[in-house]
Structures are given as structure tokens and as C-alpha cells.
Amino acid sequence: MKNKTLLIRILISLLGIALIASCGSQGSNNGALGGDAAAQVYVAPGEQDEFYAFISGGFSGQLTVHGLPSCRLLKTIPVFSVDGEKGYGFNEETKPLLNTSHGFIPWDDSHHPELSQTNGETDGRWVFINGNNTPRVARVDLSLFETVEIIELPNSGGNHSSPFTTMNTEYVVAGTRFGVPVPQKDQSIKNYASKFKGALSFIKVDPESGEMSLAFQVLMPAFDYDLAHAGKGKSHGWMFFSSYNTEESHTLLEVNASQNDKDFIAAVNWKKAEEFLAQGKAHKMPARYAHNLFDEKTQTATSTIMTEVNVLLPEECPGLVYFMPTPKSPHGVDVNPTGEYIVGSGKLSANLTAHSFTNMLDAIENEKFDGDAYGIPILNFDDTVAGVVESGGLGPLHTEFDDRGNAYTSFFITSEVVKWEVGTWEVLDRAPSYYSIGHLMVPGGDSQKPEGKYLVAMNKITKDRFLPTGPEVAQSAQLYDISGDKMKLLYDFPTMGEPHYAQGISAGRIIPNSKKIFRLEDNEHPHAIKNEAESKVVRNGNTVRVYMTSIRSHFAPDNIEGIRVGDEVYFHITNLEQDYDVPHGFSVMGAQNAELLIMPGQTETLLWKPLYEGVYPFYCTDFCSALHQEMQGYVRVSPKGSNTPITWNVGG
Template structure:
């Protein structure tokens, strides 16, 4: 009996063992696991949700302005909730707001190449006073057709766009100085100077790299102050000094090899590229002394006037250029390892962090040592009249093997720095001065830039860090081949960073700025006072509404108020007319825009704020009675807010007339 039992047990064991092997095989074939993500969603200990929960009706503590990248715009989010409030149209036309479609905003997108309706917006930068973000404006660069835009944060609208000549891709921009004296623009591409028809292989001989300083007045008006002619390196990013280093700007370069083909290899050969240190106060002296060349250059300067509600574009034809060989003390090169991307100045202004993107280390230069090296003329060599300082004489320290592919660093108020590492996909926290790594947190996935509110200013506001990630893969519900980019919010108030939240972003944010909401909220305009409206085609009240014909051009002076257009019936329009609807929104209340759209319009709608006038061009192509209506829900009678235009054949003798309500048609 006993033996028999044993046999049965042996048989069971055999079956059991086979079953286990089968299961293992199944798992082994079907379920590979990624050690980086398995069992770890990037989260999260228990109570993180409450840290990002902004109760209904409550306001976020911070604004976050995220660049739209290839969308060309700026997205406005709240922190810590991540909620999206507005997309500000800047470099790209936006049918939603009629931006670039209505007659008033078209001039904002004028350039020396004509109307350019799109760009690639990269780096938002808040204006500063005494090195602190002040909430007046936010600047952003257009990378493709070199431009800088200024957005007025009292209305969250683009107020000015200035074109940068002698540039090929405006990447190291706009990065303000301590009191918004200047915003800067370094070219990402070397281009022939002046632009001309030359063989691409003559790069080293004919191509140059230009740095541009754009002055900003107290009213925000931007103008090109001067340009600095440098070798045809690729100028990548920049930051101006602060505190002691106020008066200087630092630009990273790559491609000091001056290659022009198969760049991913040829531009990555040098062990060290440069950080260009520009003494802009010195530049001001040279300009004042007349020590510059005035060269022909075509560039547009487009300004929006809040009283005429209209932009005007002015074309300029020259620019002042400083030549470093003729201006000693203007520019120095600081050797910095491996194609540095971000160059970030710590809140004290002493340390200049070079983020060598093809290395594992961060190189930190000392501003004091730099001044001493300049004083001692500790030059390694000289390039195109620019002294190259000895690496050992300027370097303050190295953050050793902190991660792979450092891109960009920001700071908190406690002497810590936070660097994004693209290749190893993480945020690394390290100590300024001791250069020791304190903490690291993974990002999902492939972080580009990061942002701490005030993190590139003299007074970081700390508390949160936002990582801008290039790749999301499995992080959100899939949306076909194109997936959203993503921001990740970390709590940095403690010793350890804590991931709190993922939220999707518009386009591809290359950088962002954050600011406490109380620096912006008190500046808000709720509407434009109607009595300050200076639009040449305004209608100051319904009695002023009318229709005028000049040949085949018809001007409709129209008003809106809840909930009707005046006039709402127009007759006597003919096929082939150019009809301009100048719509004045008479509302004087917050959050009551009216929309205007008409069937067959080849542009977009109008979205008119209270007290504003906007103009839509409409060219009727066939006869009939064409409806128009209000697109933005305005009241319980919004759906009744509509009208008709009667279009008669060419040469018809139907008289021009217009009306509202039961009044006799006025002629």
C-alpha cells in the first residue's frame, strides 16, 4: 500500500512540475517586463492627489506659461492643477480668435519674407525687475523665421513681434536681462553674412553667427539695439547674468567645428565647445562711441496698439553691428565640454552652468574666476578676435556623472540646482557649491527642459518643478500615431523630489516660465473702455452704425450688444464687392466677447472683446441672402443674435440700405 501511494504522489509531482514549466514558458514568451517601469507608475505614495487638488472655484497658486513649440503659441496653465486656461496666439494664425485672419492682427505676422503665418515658438521668458519676475510681459522667440514676440499679460494678447535680421533660426532667445533692458537673440544656424549665393561648402569662409540685443523700453517697446558678429557656430541657448554678473550674457555654442553636413557627427567632434560671454554694458559704450558698422538689413517691427485695436508693421533697412576684433573686452569664449545646451546662471549670479548635452557631467564656471582670468589675460588662444579663456582658470566645479545628456538647469531658493537629463530621462538635484548629487527622480519620458517658478531669476519661488517630456508612449489614452507631449509636476519643497502629476501640453513645450498668480491677477483688464477706442472704423454706439460704399469696397460699421447686431439686415451688396465688417463690441462687462461669422468667408471668425473693434473681409461670390451670426455664447438670446446680407448681381441697382428692428431702412 505504501509503495503504491508513493507512486501516485510521484505521478502527481510529475504533472505538477510540468504545469509549472508550462506557466513559466507562457510568461517567458508573452510578458516581458521593463525594469524601469514595471510596478512603478512614477507614483506615488498615498496623499499626492490632495497636493494638486484645486477645489472647484479655487484658484491655482501659480501661472505656468508653456511654449507651444511647433504650434507657435503659448499655453497658459495653472499650477499645481495643470489645468489649461488659454492658448495665446503668437506666431501662428488662430481661427478661433481670428488672429492673423482679421485685418487688425495680420500686420503682426509680417516679415521681410512677407506674411508668415506660422513659427516654432521655443522659450517663454517673463519680464523682470531687479532680477525678479514682475508679471508685465512674457517674451518668446520664433525659431524658424527669426522673431521675438512680446505678450502683454494684462490682456494675454500679443503686443509686438520684432524680426531678427542676419540670423538663421532664432534659438538662443529671448532670455531677459535683470531689468528687462534687453532680450537677446542668438542664431542657431550659421548663415552667409550678408546673405548671398555661395557654395554651402564655403561655410567656414562665408558664414557667420550673429548675436542680437533687442532693447525694451518701460512701455515694452522692442527695438534692435545692436548685433555682434561672431564665428559661424550654432548658438544654442542663453541666459543673462544677475547680481554681480549683471551686464553680461552667456550664450552656449556647438558646432565650433563649423561643419555644414552630417552635423550629428561632424558637429560633435570637439571635446569642448564654448560659452560666449558678452559684456553688453561694454557694447553700449562702443555703440555710444560710434564704434560700430551700420549695415543694410531688412527687418519688420510690428506693434499692436491697444487703443486703435490695430497692429502696424514697419519695415526697417539697417542695423548696427559690433565686430569683436574692433571692440576689445566685448566677448570672451569659455571652453565647455560636449556641445552644451542650456547655460544657466544661479540666483546669486556667480555660477554659470554649462549643460554639456553629449556628456555625463555638468561644468560650472565661476563669474569671479572669469573676471580674474580676463584681468590676467589667461587666454588659451583667440578666435576671430575673441579671446578663449583657459578652461582651468574659469571652471568652478563639475557635477560628476550626474546622469546622461544634461540639457537644462534651474534653481530653487535654497541653494539647490535641478538638471534635466534627456538620455537617462530623469531630474537630478544637486548642491550649488559642493556639486554633490542630492536626489534623482525619473521622468516619463525623455525630459527636455524643466521649470521652477522664478527658477531662472534672482528669486526662485520654488515649491514646484515642471518637467517637459518629449515622449509619452503609454502614459495617456492613445490618440493614433501622434501622442501628446507631457508635463510632469514634482514637489520640490522637501529633501526628496516627489512626482505629483502628469498633464498633457500643447505642441511641444521647449521651455516654460512660472510665476505666482498674485503678480499677474491685479494687472488684469476686464474689457477695453469704449471711450478709449480709437479704431478708425469704430462705431461708438448703435446710432453710429452704418454702411458706406466706396466703389466696390463696402465698409460696414457694425455694433454688438446682448443680443443683437446693429445693423442686422443689409441690402445692396453686390457680387464682386469687398465687404469689410468693422464690428465694435459695445459691451463693458467682463467675459462678454461677441463673435461674428458669415457664410463662405475665406478667412475665419471675429472674436471681439468688450470695447474692441475688429474687421473681417468678406467677398461674396454669388447672389443670394447670406446669414451671419454670433459665435460666442453671450446670453439666453444668443441663438437669436444673427442677421442677413442680401447679395445682388454685379451692376444691380438695389440701393444700399441697412436696418435693425422695425425701423424704416435707412439709405
């Protein structure tokens, strides 16, 4: 009997262990994910992802490239911040990219990636991204996955409403978040409403080269322009900007910019703007802004300071701008794939407002205005509105679309994604996000051809989603399967900086254009050498130029003498390799900048200013070969004024 009791006890405890063991692992991932979710994000070793996702790096200033559905990080593209890993902003070739009217700026806050489009579809040629702090727009070339151009915006402060593109990438736009005096000058902040302005910039994009130029600015009242999206299809030719702080407050906006029941979506007719420009209506205003362009042939960026900008004043250009009242500080302004509906997400309200483009045109044609603001006609809310989504959520921020007539809106306060039907405005489904979602992304979800298979939620709060890493934790993103009626959470993944927005595109639209090497014969870098025999060291006063090559597994030259304290030594290194994925790195002891990371066929330059006499090693930093560890050299530094002759050699 005693034995029996003992056995029962043992069995009961075994049952307990069995329950814990069999269910415990699910408990640790919160019991949510079945095996099928895991299979959906599993990309087997050697297999590749279906989509590229370009996710903004927020306050890192960079842009990250992930594969979907695995969510694997494929690359970090430095854009607005220096990056020691790649020598970006440290080597002589890329420094000019970070030049501005305020001088060299090593950091910015990158917000919204936007892919170039052709006929309303993402074309995989370029991705644009805005720098918020010192207002700029960058262009990343998707054959290189490198930043090749940055243009600064004058008359702006906080380039947030940017860089959304038109259907054929005729323009990318840049609306200022902060009103500023135009032109900038010493001015009392108390005069905000009367003296400050908000510029909406239209940057023309060359259809062949992609080169950007600031075509014109529309000088608006000093509201805070938040986000934008272009019309498409029937609304092609218009650009829509959301705004808040129509109160024009300049202090404690937390309270003071939340007083009006409605703010405005500004509808700008950019085709009309082109007519006004042709008619000579633009004011040529003095301005100072940098235009920085990387030349793939010389592999060198140049920076040009521009001195003038075309400015259109709405009060002088009837038909250029209209205001559509939209409840409660709208954040996202998102246009559905047909171009008929312009959806405003009033972030201080519960509901979404869908304006009809047809209604808007009708109201304009019949001049059904409800007064004006600074000479800009205000349309009647009731005339333009087509539907209101009674969401049941709080804090709507941003909406994207699928290819089945549905829309997906992020809600910050209720921390969820709400799926609703365009046209009926019915809520179809809702899924929680972890935690506090900001933007979301469906590949092609802001174009005319969404690919509604996955949705990425980009969250602002992480707390306990990952293993703790001290007070600072990476911001989280989540992948959902949206191919069925119900959204299904698949995966959590950490991101870089703060993921404000993202773009996604089928991998097949990018893969064929992605380059493997730079061709040595096309290298027109002024300090390139094409073979080892040309390597040399040349002194000109205190400037010493080292013309060096790298190939597995040595530098030429690898012994250099005759450098003196006080010299400025430029290492111009050409990577002679013509083989995919064989970069060479270069670093030299005491360098006060970074390494070089030189792609096959490329030339890059590191400036080195030795402070003390001695003999200093340099070496290859990127494991290149079986004899990578042998890939090294020495540079001898003699005292200032010494007469050690310049000599160089390899293997001699």
C-alpha cells in the first residue's frame, strides 16, 4: 500500500515533468507560434529570400537591407552618418557626400526610404531616404547598394515629410516639419506665426541618371508638414502633404498643437506648378545648399554649394494648393492603389478619414470653399470625405495597401495593426503588435502594385521582446503573413536605430542589376594605378602620396621609408582583384579616421598624419585569403626635418 502511494506520487510528478517538458518550450515563446509559422520564415541554408526590405536606420542615420521572410540583415548602407566599417565619410572619396552649407556633418536622423517607381510600380533602380535634422535627401543606387547622391534643402528645418515619389519618379518631395524664417535670419521666436514659413520642396529626378536637382519650393504657412504621398492613376499630378500644428504654436506643442479639431492635408498640383514655372511665376531666391554627387567612374564624390532656388507663392498661383481639413493632427497621408482615396490618420483620434479625389476635384471645380488660410482655399470636410473608418483603435499613424482592396493601418496607442476594406470602410481584422507600432510596410504597399503577402510592423517600444541588453534595447519589428483573411504573426526581429518606415520589393527586380565588381579598366580615379609596376611614393612639400595596390595576399609597396612627422600622407589604394566578394581592407596604426574597405577594381584614399617617429605596421582588415595574415607592411616615420630619402618596395 505504501509502495502504491509512492508509485502514484512518482507518476504524478512524472506527469508534471512531462507537461513542463513537452509544453515548456512553447511557454518560453509565449505559446503563440505553431510550427507552420516557423516554416514560413525559414529560408533554408543556401536559399535566398523572396523580398528585399529597406528599413530606415532612424537616429543611426543609415539604411538597413533585410531579406523577407527570413528577416535576416543583409547589409547596412551608410547614408547620413559616417561608418568606420566601410570608411564611409572617413575616406577622401566619400567625405564630400556629407558636406552641407553648415560644413561637414557626420550624423543625421534618417526616416523614410522610398523606392523609385516607373508607371506607379517600384522599379528597383534607386531608393531615396530623407535626413531629418540637417534637411537632406539621399539617393542610394541599387546596382551598388551605396549612397551616390545627397542634396540639402534650403528654407527648411526638419525634413520629415519626405522623400515620397511620384508615379514615374518625376519628383521626390521634401516638406519641412519645422517652420523657419525664410530666408533664415535673426528673428524673435514669438513672431512664429507672422514671420516663419514652411517650404514644400520638389526635387526633380533625372530619368536616366537619377541625378537630383531642386526644381522649386512652394512657400506655405508655418504648419508642421508631417508626411506625404503622391497621387497615382487618376490623381497623378498631385502631391498630398499631411500637416499638424495649424495652431502655429512654437512652444509646448504637446498641448498647444492639439487644440484644433482638424488640421489640413495640403493638396499640391505639381503639374500646375510646372506651368507656373514656365510662365515665370517663380521668385528666384538666394539660398545656400549643398549638392553632393558620387561619380562611379572616378569613384569620387564632389560637393557643390548652390546659391539660388525657385520659389512659388500660393497666393500668386491660384489652383496650386488646396487644404482638406482632416481630424486631429494627421500623421500618415496614404493614397490607395487606384489613386481615388487619400487616407489621413489623425494620430490623436480613433478614426481614419478617407477623402475622395473625385470629390476633391468636384469641390474645386465648383469652388465650394470654406474660407481660406493665408490665401489658400480650404475645402469643406463634408465635400471631400468619402468614408470614415470607425477603427476601434487609438492613435492611427500610417496606412499601406494590398492588391485585394484592403488597407492596413498602424495604431500606436492600442499597439495593433487594423485591416479594413477600402470602399466599405469596414474593419476586417486586427492583430496586436509588440509594442507600440509606428509605421508598417507591405512590399509595394504605397505603389499601384502592392504585393500583399507580408507586412512588417516597425515598433517603437521593445521592453521584454528580446534578451535584455541593459537600458538600451534594439527596436523591434514584426513580420505578419497577410495573404489570408486573418493576419498571422510570424516573427520578431531587432532593427537598427529606429525603424521609421520601410520599403519592400520582389528580389527579382533588383538581382539582375546588382553589380559584383568594379571593372578595373573603367576606373578613372585620378590616383588609380592599374598594376603593381606603377606603384610609387611621391613627395610634394609636406604632402606625400602613396600609390598602392592590393591583391591576394600583399600590398605594393609594403615597405615605405622617408615619411616625416608633420607629413600628410595619402594612401591611394587600388584593389586589383577582379573577383566577386574579394574586398581588401587597409588600416595603419595611429590613423585618426578609420579603415578603408576597397571593393574589387576600386580605388580609395586614407589620409594619415603620423604624430611621432617610429615604424608603423599596416595590414589588410578583411580576411581575403589563406595568407591574409601575411598581408601586411611597414611605414617608417623619421623626425621632422630629417633627410631620410623616400623609398618603397615590395619583395625587394
